[in-house]
Amino acid sequence: MARQLWVAGFPSRYGGADTELDHQIDLWRAYGVDVHLVPMYGADEDMLKSVRGRGCHVHDYRDDIFKDRLVVSYCNGSFLERLPAIAAAGRPQFTVWFNCMTWIFEAERKAHAKGLIDGFAFVSAYQRQRLLPELERIAPVHEVKYRPYFASGRVEWRYREWNGCYRLGRISRDDGAKFAPDTWRIFDRVLTPAHLKKKVFILGFGPNAQRAIGSAPPSLDWRTWAGNEISSTDFFRTVDTMVHKTGGSRESYCRVLVEAYAHGVVPIVENDFAFPDLVIHGETGFLTSDSEEMSYFASWLAMNPAEHRRIAENGRSHLERVLSDPDACWRCWEDLFRSLEARASREERTSLASLEQ
Numbered sequence: 001m002a003r004q005l006w007v008a009g010f011p012s013r014y015g016g017a018d019t020e021l022d023h024q025i026d027l028w029r030a031y032g033v034d035v036h037l038v039p040m041y042g043a044d045e046d047m048l049k050s051v052r053g054r055g056c057h058v059h060d061y062r063d064d065i066f067k068d069r070l071v072v073s074y075c076n077g078s079f080l081e082r083l084p085a086i087a088a089a090g091r092p093q094f095t096v097w098f099n100c101m102t103w104i105f106e107a108e109r110k111a112h113a114k115g116l117i118d119g120f121a122f123v124s125a126y127q128r129q130r131l132l133p134e135l136e137r138i139a140p141v142h143e144v145k146y147r148p149y150f151a152s153g154r155v156e157w158r159y160r161e162w163n164g165c166y167r168l169g170r171i172s173r174d175d176g177a178k179f180a181p182d183t184w185r186i187f188d189r190v191l192t193p194a195h196l197k198k199k200v201f202i203l204g205f206g207p208n209a210q211r212a213i214g215s216a217p218p219s220l221d222w223r224t225w226a227g228n229e230i231s232s233t234d235f236f237r238t239v240d241t242m243v244h245k246t247g248g249s250r251e252s253y254c255r256v257l258v259e260a261y262a263h264g265v266v267p268i269v270e271n272d273f274a275f276p277d278l279v280i281h282g283e284t285g286f287l288t289s290d291s292e293e294m295s296y297f298a299s300w301l302a303m304n305p306a307e308h309r310r311i312a313e314n315g316r317s318h319l320e321r322v323l324s325d326p327d328a329c330w331r332c333w334e335d336l337f338r339s340l341e342a343r344a345s346r347e348e349r350t351s352l353a354s355l356e357q
Helices: 016-030 045-053 077-090 106-113 125-138 183-188 207-213 232-236 255-263 291-303 305-323 326-356
Strands: 004-008 034-038 070-074 094-098 119-121 165-171 197-203 222-225 241-244 266-270 286-288
Touching: 016 034, 016 045, 016 070, 016 255, 016 326, 070 326, 077 106, 094 326, 106 125, 119 125, 165 232, 183 207, 183 291, 197 232, 232 255, 241 255, 241 291, 255 266, 255 305, 266 291, 266 305, 286 291, 291 305
Parallel strands: 004 034, 004 070, 070 094, 094 119, 165 197, 165 241, 197 222, 241 266, 266 286
Antiparallel strands: none
16 A cells, blocks of 8 residues: 655745645655645646646645645645644644744644644754754654755756856845845956856845845846746756845755756855755855855856856755755655554554453
């Protein structure tokens, strides 16, 4: 009998948690898991076709649909809000909750206090360090080991030739906390050789980003897109180097950094948050202590195109061999399934023994 897993929520190609779920589905299906999806706030028609094409089942939500199921939810606020009603209608066999932020939601706090979340999974050591102590102050925590997966096989390796123009950029949702106030200044201070033009691209630019970083200096050649105006793949096929400095959002994992690796884009990030677990300084990208270092390393790459290509190739290799090795990412799910199967077997033996008495 195939192992089953039920998801409270639905994947998307936009947003960190939903794109993580999209790739996670590939991993589950590759290892024979029977995946059942329960959208709780809508489902895109193209994604419906995609998940059904991958052999997933899609169900309408009702309070008792998760009864006796292994249930997983990736940062789905609707699921948290409905957990009391779900438990009352028929408690799941085991519920795994992923908080993809670096703070605890109030509904998460209440659900944990009531014992409605059986296992917590963390996307990085940094996130675990931030959240686990706070959760443990509320109630004991059962931690489910987890390793994020990125289906790198979806992305064809295609290094972008510069052709006279060095292209820098960044990508995020239109959230002021995602954008450092000196974003434009970092890009403006990047130097290129005389024969190489410079252009800046930002995907996810809207009124919140505008308030956070202001207007670009007149000397800068730039272009912006609103969130989801173009696909992330189109964005990464456009740029060479990603300069990612936040405005205080404290990245728990940073999915776009992994996407940069997949597309041959070199990341320049802060030496903080989850980044040190993802970047090997000088080999797969650069970890920096301030904005000046960001501009410096972006300039150094422009002056050293062979090094840029070497680091881009290293990033793709690091993604495939280390960060998203399928067997390593699957191991935590195998352990979870086995522990639940063992528990079910013990319960069955106990039940049979009581009947025999």
